[in-house]
Amino acid sequence: MEQTAVPSPHPPPPAAPGPRLHDYAAAELARAIACLGWRGGRLHAGVHQARKSLRRVRATLALGLPQLGPGAALVDRELRRLNRRLSKLRDAQALVETLDALLAESDDEATAQVLRRARRIAARARAGRARSTLAADPQLQDRRALLAVLQAALPALRWDRVTGESVAEQWRLSLLRVGEAGSRAQATHRDEDWHRWRRRARRLSQQHRALGDAAVRPDGIEGRHKKLAVLLGEAQDHALLREHCSRRSAFARADRALLRALTAQGLQRLRERIAALGAPAAGDAAG
Numbered sequence: 357m358e359q360t361a362v363p364s365p366h367p368p369p370p371a372a373p374g375p376r377l378h379d380y381a382a383a384e385l386a387r388a389i390a391c392l393g394w395r396g397g398r399l400h401a402g403v404h405q406a407r408k409s410l411r412r413v414r415a416t417l418a419l420g421l422p423q424l425g426p427g428a429a430l431v432d433r434e435l436r437r438l439n440r441r442l443s444k445l446r447d448a449q450a451l452v453e454t455l456d457a458l459l460a461e462s463d464d465e466a467t468a469q470v471l472r473r474a475r476r477i478a479a480r481a482r483a484g485r486a487r488s489t490l491a492a493d494p495q496l497q498d499r500r501a502l503l504a505v506l507q508a509a510l511p512a513l514r515w516d517r518v519t520g521e522s523v524a525e526q527w528r529l530s531l532l533r534v535g536e537a538g539s540r541a542q543a544t545h546r547d548e549d550w551h552r553w554r555r556r557a558r559r560l561s562q563q564h565r566a567l568g569d570a571a572v573r574p575d576g577i578e579g580r581h582k583k584l585a586v587l588l589g590e591a592q593d594h595a596l597l598r599e600h601c602s603r604r605s606a607f608a609r610a611d612r613a614l615l616r617a618l619t620a621q622g623l624q625r626l627r628e629r630i631a632a633l634g635a636p637a638a639g640d641a642a643g
């Protein structure tokens with residue numbers, strides 16, 4: 357006589373997050389390698405996408421600490437170093453994109469002329485940066501080879517030791533750091549503090565992405581952190597343009613005052629929106 361299976365009175369334990377986090381990090385490293393292989397007019401987009409993937413891998417490694425072991429710190433250090441080596445190429449592209457955005461918003465012809473002149477200068481600088489980077493590392497082969505080595509090292513980390521509880525603790529730590537950075541930035545109004553807030557908010561958003569459906573986060577805050585990271589990124593782009601309006605600027609001296617005024621207006625508007633959105637409350641981390 358066939359017996360009916362009796363369901364267990366206890367639900368199965370949740371799957372350990374380590375394997376998922378490993379697979380996610382490995383896929384993002386593969387994506388970075390592929391994006392750095394983009395050529396010609398796609399070079400700058402490829403660098404941008406690759407740097408996004410490298411930051412996602414670093415955010416994922418941070419979720420696994422300290423269970424992943426000392427090797428994680430070595431991988432993270434090399435990823436950070438490589439990302440910094442690509443930062444000037446990305447900044448050159450971000451400057452052009454910021455000027456394009458301001459130009460699209462402008463309805464004054466005199467202002468548009470200044471922005472077009474500045475964009476031509478920024479575009480020439482971007483092309484020069486690309487030439488020098490590719491001359492030192494043709495087709496970014498050395499950078500891609502380093503990433504392949506780091507990708508091969510990922511399985512050696514102790515992903516099996518990563519538990520839901522340890523990931524939740526790192527998540528809460530990231531959340532607290534965002535709140536602290538936000539409070540500091542809004543108190544000091546210094547660009548470096550706003551930039552730190554942006555980095556920490558971005559990492560938290562990336563950790564959302566890495567965790568997927570893993571239930572280690574408070575509900576109802578993911579959208580706010582994503583929006584916060586986007587607004588802080590736009591503010592950083594305006595700050596970058598302002599940095600290029602110093603005495604050593606390649607922009608015409610007569611144009612710098614207007615460019616500084618436009619960036620000041622943009623920063624003020626964005627920071628007001630950020631303040632209205634609100635920094636993450638410390639209580640969020642208790643969830």
